[in-house]
Amino acid sequence: MTPDYTIASAPGKVLLTGGYLVLEQAFTGLVIGTSARFYTVIKPENTGAAGTLTVRSPQFEQATWQYKTTAYSDQLEFKSITTESSNKFVETCLKFTLQIILERNGAEQMNQLLNNGIQVTIVGDNDFYSQRAQLQVNHLPNTADALALLHPFCKTHATLSSVHKTGLGSSAALTTSLVAALLLYFKVVDKSLDNNNKVLIHNVAQFVHCFAQGKVGSGFDVSSAVWGSHRYKRFNPTILAPIMALDARNQSWDNDVTPFRLPPGFRLMLADIDAGSHTPTLVGKVLAWKKSKPEEADALWDELGTYNSLVEQHFRQLAAYHEQDAELYNDTLNQCSKLKYNEWHTVSGFVAEELVALANDANHVRSLLRKMSDLSNVPIEPKEQTHLLDECANVPGVAMAVVPGAGGYDAIVCIVLSEEAKKGVCLVWESWKELSVGPLLSEEDFQGVTSVALDNVPGLSAVLTP
Ligand SMILES: Nc1ncnc2c1ncn2[C@@H]1O[C@H](COP(=O)(O)OP(=O)(O)O)[C@@H](O)[C@H]1O
Ligand SMILES: C[C@@](O)(CCOP(=O)(O)OP(=O)(O)O)CC(=O)O
Secondary structure (H helix, E strand, O other), rough: OOOOOOOEEEEEEEEEOHHHHHHHHOOOEEEEEEEEEEEEEEOOOOOOHHHHOOEEOOOOOOEEEEEEEEEOOOOEEEEOOOOOOHHHHHHHHHHHHHHHHHHHHHHHHHHHHOOOOOOOEEOOOOHHHHHHHHHHHHOOOOHHHOOOOOOOOOOOOOOOOOOOOOOOOOHHHHHHHHHHHHHHHHOOOOOOOHHHHHHHHHHHHHHHHHHHHHHOOHHHHHHHHHHOEEEEEEHHHHHHOOOHHHHOOOOOOEEEEOOOOOOOOOOOEEEOOOOOOOHHHHHHHHHHHHHHHHHHHHHHHHHHHHHHHHHHHHHHHHHHHHHOOOOHHHHHHHOOOOOHHHHHHHHHOOHHHHHHHHHHHHHHHHHHHHHHHHHHOOOOHHHHHHHHHHHOOOOOEEEEEEOOOOOOOOOEEEOOOHHHHHHHHHHHHHHHOOEEEEEEEEEEEOOOOOOOOOOOOOOOOHOOOO
């Protein structure tokens, strides 16, 4: 008999606009979901001990954790059995999500579905972790073509604490996929994962993620793991005080998710920069400067907020033009994809005008981020990144090249109009010497959390046998 698998998947993210500003409820950020996703697979054991949860992350060394849980009416007994290593995110997820499930379904159902224990397998697509070592071992260059040759979910030969992450938000995607898989397995949500289901998954995952990381951030990473690409406005952080807030019927959550996706023909490209930056340090320094120079900072925040919104509006307008006149739209994209952005004004028509406005306003966002760097003395768009972004922006067909999220030396993102433009940007990355640029394979995946079948995910069944 084929084992009964419950699988939930959640995407990684790129914060295209709104870094720092999204920490405040007055501003929004555009977040794009990636095709790089996390998968959590739950399988009931046949002969295991009652209440035993065995969690494995087969891409990592020392990454099996066992827990024991028993439900007594409304009380949950939960303890970790493994002593050699621990995983704060996994443990917090299990503990709080099981508590919610118990409150919903009662002890009898929970104990019955844990009768012989369950096995939980967690994997993330290769893009979440730097594959530089893996490529070297296989004598492969650090190019997109070489990355595509690696096995799905390949081993990192590292532990979770030593692995080099690429900044797609592994903990948020892991938390969201694990919360969703547990809620699916215990039938608190169903495979449709409708809006109500997603609200519950979001609220639980947001709480768990904040609890495990020990602070309440802006939460855009969990939000995109649940909702995919969207315009994000944060929740009021005080909402997370009582655990009661997790209930999907709780009206106090005031976060706002406005659907968004890149217009047709626009492609997302990502690269991981080996130098790396420590996001909490950048955030701490920027916020300290903002506190010391409130007037200067507030004016900059307002201007950035305005231009971030303009970038969003241009994207939306372009999508509307596609609806209105697909032929003109495709023709204009085709022409512009062969020209540098500063030549787009030579193409006639309202679609080209909108593209010009997009490129100009995206450039202005970049100049404001550089101003933020200068005023705060924090390397948000450091000069090495400026050189690289300028070179990318000069490739024909590139609409936008920016440092995502908190910026620094972590990553860059380009939005391009054609496959040809994509190749042009790849060539820049491959030949770049000033920084080590590692292309990622991710594209946009605007969907958030999903319930998936094993056969639809290449390479997933291969990681299920210990
Ligand atoms: N494949 C995985 N399996 C289990 N836990 C994981 C996995 N990937 C990431 N994590 C959890 O997420 C933590 C990393 O979180 P963090 O440092 O905030 O990185 P990120 O910025 O990618 O979210 C790890 O210590 C681990 O607890
Ligand atoms: C500064 C920020 O607004 C955005 C940081 O975005 P990143 O995408 O850089 O985040 P990490 O995955 O933690 O590196 C802080 C926040 O919103 O939490």
